Amino acid sequence: MPDFNDDLRLAHILADAADATTMERFKALDLKVETKPDMTPVSEADKAAEELIRSQLGRARPRDAVLGEEYGSHGNGPRRWIVDPIDGTKNYVRGVPVWATLISLVVSGENGDEGVVGVVSAPALGRRWWASKGRGAYTGRSLSAATRLQVSKINKLEDASFAYSSLSGWEEQGRLDGFLHLSRNCWRTRGYGDFWPYMMVAEGSVDICAEPELSLWDMAAPAVIVQEAGGRYTSLDGEPGPFGGNAAASNGHLHEELLGYLGRTG
Structure with missing residues (x-):
């Protein structure tokens, strides 16, 4: 390597x-x-x-x-x-x-x-x-x-802390219903914003986070850190890494559930 x-x-x-x-x-x-x-x-x-x-x-x-x-x-x-x-x-x-x-x-x-x-x-x-x-x-x-750094071991959505940046963009991307359903099913939701929720995923204090529209410079550094801490970082449609125009980051255990909610459009 x-x-x-x-x-x-x-x-x-x-x-x-x-x-x-x-x-x-x-x-x-x-x-x-x-x-x-x-x-x-x-x-x-x-x-x-x-x-x-x-x-x-x-x-x-x-x-x-x-x-x-x-x-x-x-x-x-x-x-x-x-x-x-x-x-x-x-x-x-x-x-x-x-x-x-x-x-x-x-x-x-x-x-x-x-x-x-x-x-x-x-x-x-x-x-x-x-x-x-x-x-x-x-x-x-x-x-x-x-x-x-090490991501959390939380493996149930009802025990998970979900962080996001803001509500704007989710409706424009046709993902608002999934976002709201996910929020209702998590233990806790907070809008910390920008780089911080991804760092908290890497630290294990937040379990999942996502944003509906981002540029590569917003995501490239956080993606490396989340992945090297044992987590997953993809687009909302599951494309690995920071190249898909939006972001879903998790401790790995909850990633498929996260994508199941936020990958939905319409």
């Missing part, structure tokens, strides 16, 4: 630099915020963090391609870094500490694209999670001070 330790170390260095940039402008009274064509906000911190990450990747991995939320795709090749400089920009611009920088590495092989490194860094929460293929998933302050 290929060793991606050097790439994981680089992802941590990139996350350190991004954290310094984003925290410097978090809650700044003069923070500049614009509205993108898709009507979502983007702050100067989003742009600065992605520019910084791209610059460092250009020096450290000049042959690798990069896909970022703010500046699109650059380069070609079998290795591609996926960057979301601030996942949770709406929280960031309102002073809510639930946001993170997501950095991942996807490689192309005989079986298609596969995420092999993922780092999720949430400096305002004082938390970071990471994983590399075949090496497990961890949380902690650094590579040398970390706790290994």
Whole structure:
């Protein structure tokens, strides 16, 4: 199995630099915020963090391609870094500490694209999670001070905690009935939002989570972490990995039930 330790170390260095940039402008009274064509906000911190990450990747991995939320795709090749400089920009611009920088590495092989490194860094929460293929998933302050992650062992839906981002989108995707039925049959439901519920699935404090519409930069890093913690990460229709445009993540035991509810349309 290929060793991606050097790439994981680089992802941590990139996350350190991004954290310094984003925290410097978090809650700044003069923070500049614009509205993108898709009507979502983007702050100067989003742009600065992605520019910084791209610059460092250009020096450290000049042959690798990069896909970022703010500046699109650059380069070609079998290795591609996926960057979301601030996942949770709406929280960031309102002073809510639930946001993170997501950095991942996807490689192309005989079986298609596969995420092999993922780092999720949430400096305002004082938390970071990471994983590399075949090496497990961890949380902690650094590579040398970390706790290994493990998904929960809950195997009954009536005992499960279900997390989601918001209600918007489920009806548009024709999946609202399944979402409501699932919510009624779970022990607990909470709308934590963005990266956080996936990290809680990896930690074992949440058992299932899902979102009806996402981009690759929202999913690539969380998918590696959930999978390396022993869980499953697919699209709502069961496509493995973060490439299906939406997400279903679980501890594995409940995944088919999760898809049974949310894979329904109409």
